[in-house]
Each structure stands twice: as C-alpha cells, then as structure tokens.
Amino acid sequence: MDQLVGLDDVRADIAVVRTPDGDGRVDLSTFHTPVATSLAPRTPTNTPGILHYQASVPERTFVMAVADDLDHATDSQWDWVAEQTRAYLASGGTEGHESNGVYTLVLATTGRRTGIPRRTCLIYGTAGENFVVVASKGGADDDPAWFKNLQTNPSVGVQVGARCFTARARVATPAEREPLWLQMARIFPLYDEYAQKTDREIPIVLLTPQD
Incomplete structure (x- = not known):
C-alpha cells in the first residue's frame, strides 16, 4: 500500500483483488468511518485472486466547527x-x-x-x-x-x-x-x-x- 488514512490503532483486513482486466480493488471491512486509500501501481498478477494484508491505521483528526x-x-x-x-x-x-x-x-x-x-x-x-x-x-x-x-x-x-x-x-x-x-x-x-x-x-x- 502507498497510503492508508483512517482511525488510530485499528487493524483492518485489506483485500487487494487483481482481476483479469487488470483492476485492483480494496475492501476495508472493519472501519467505523470512511478511509482514503491508494493502491501501489502493481499488485501480483500471476493468478486472479485475493491477497490479505494487515495494516495499522494512523489517526484522522476532525476539527470541530466554530x-x-x-x-x-x-x-x-x-x-x-x-x-x-x-x-x-x-x-x-x-x-x-x-x-x-x-x-x-x-x-x-x-x-x-x-x-x-x-x-x-x-x-x-x-x-x-x-x-x-x-x-x-x-x-x-x-x-x-x-x-x-x-x-x-x-x-x-x-x-x-x-x-x-x-x-x-x-x-x-x-x-x-x-x-x-x-x-x-x-x-x-x-x-x-x-x-x-x-x-x-x-x-x-x-x-x-x-x-
């Protein structure tokens, strides 16, 4: 992963899917708020399927409206x-x-x-x-x-x-x-x-x- 932004100290399963058409997709299933993600330009392509990773998610701070x-x-x-x-x-x-x-x-x-x-x-x-x-x-x-x-x-x-x-x-x-x-x-x-x-x-x- 190049970048993953979300909640602090949350462990998340990231499913990187390499489909036959070459698209990479991410599924984040354990977050309580949306996260911004970006995939590395290359993911394994030997066979279509799913690779599972774990990542720590850094803190996102929202400023209160004033x-x-x-x-x-x-x-x-x-x-x-x-x-x-x-x-x-x-x-x-x-x-x-x-x-x-x-x-x-x-x-x-x-x-x-x-x-x-x-x-x-x-x-x-x-x-x-x-x-x-x-x-x-x-x-x-x-x-x-x-x-x-x-x-x-x-x-x-x-x-x-x-x-x-x-x-x-x-x-x-x-x-x-x-x-x-x-x-x-x-x-x-x-x-x-x-x-x-x-x-x-x-x-x-x-x-x-x-x-």
Whole structure:
C-alpha cells in the first residue's frame, strides 16, 4: 500500500483483488468511518485472486466547527439554500435574516465523513438563551445531513443576523420537544404537514451559545 488514512490503532483486513482486466480493488471491512486509500501501481498478477494484508491505521483528526467556519464552509447542495446562505453572510446578516415574520440563521457543522465544514440556512425560534431549529428535511424519511453531522460532532458555528458565535448542539428531550414543536409549528405551520408525511419523529435541536 502507498497510503492508508483512517482511525488510530485499528487493524483492518485489506483485500487487494487483481482481476483479469487488470483492476485492483480494496475492501476495508472493519472501519467505523470512511478511509482514503491508494493502491501501489502493481499488485501480483500471476493468478486472479485475493491477497490479505494487515495494516495499522494512523489517526484522522476532525476539527470541530466554530464560528470562524461560517465564511469558508461548503454550501448546501440545494442551489436556493446556497444562494440564500451566501447572501445572508455577504450582507453581514441584514439580508435573509427575516422574511414575513420568519427568521433564519446560518448553521455550520463538521462533515461526519469528510471533516469539512458545511453550512446551511434554517428557520429558528428561541428558548431562553438557546436557538431552536427543526430537522424536518421537508418531511423526508431520512434525517438531513446537517443533523447527522452534529450528532457526530455537536460543536457548530452559527450566525443569527449580525451575531456570529460557536454553539453546542443537542437534541431536545421528550419533555422539551412537545412545547418546542408547538412553538416552531406556529412560526412555520408547514412543519405539521411535514410530520404527517413521514414515520420519522422529526428532531428538534437546541443550539446553546458557547461564547
């Protein structure tokens, strides 16, 4: 192997397959997070088959998302969300923060697979010092990527209007969720429709400023 990057102190079986067409492939079966691999330019070719190796995997360090990540984070795959996010940040929070009484913030999370900061715009409410967001994804059966990211790494960057800060994200407890859901559905009534479209319990997330 030329290079293997992944988790520290993990032993992994690496199956190097030399197929009749000359392709080499790698199968890593024991990793908890994706790894980057590169094969040596030549692997044995005397007969098609599998050669097993063991390798120690060096540490991969993911940096926690913070307020400073907002400006250079990767935008949402949805063009309209990406455009709204860029306009929000470029204006210092004066454009896009409020529309028809509905307020939005920009959230930066750490990609759970890549470690790259990623950002999106979300409708928010407040509960004490916390900012409240809903992981609705329009009522899809799968949680949104930003929610999966903060489950892995709860440190996030947030911009609310002109205010930028690092926050700690957590999922609302069952006792907290009911009143928070009613509050957020009053702010954005489509949340109730989204909840009817899926068997998934749509998570509510509280963002607590850390600075």
